Amino acid sequence: MLRFLPELLGLVLVVWALVDCITTPEEALRGLPKVLWVLLILLFPLVGALVYLFAGRARVEGAGTGWSAPQSRPSPRQQVAPDDDPAFLERLRLHKWEQELRERERRLREDEDGPGA
Secondary structure, eight states: OGGGHHHHHHHHHHHHHHHHHHHSOGGGOOSSOHHHHHHHHHHSHHHHHHHIIIIISOOOSSSTTSOOOOOSOOOTTSOOOGGGOHHHHHHHHHHHHHHHHHHHHHHHHHHHHOTTO
């Protein structure tokens, strides 16, 4: 079983590089057009995959994982859940604060007026 491990890892690397190359937009690739990168990976599987991953793959700003979450904010037309909307949460906090303030004022007035007033 262990003797097949290097071949299996090589196959996984080639498939990963090929899928990554195909799904990456043309303008994000470096060096060669997408068609040439795919041909390079297919004609020289291990070497082509390694060259693509180190030289042709687009670099991602930020974390070194190669993956990044979208950094843009949702447009006004996109619906955002209330618990993801900072403006809604702020209004909710202010509303709760106003209710607590009114309740405290009511209790103070009752205490000032006394129990028999």
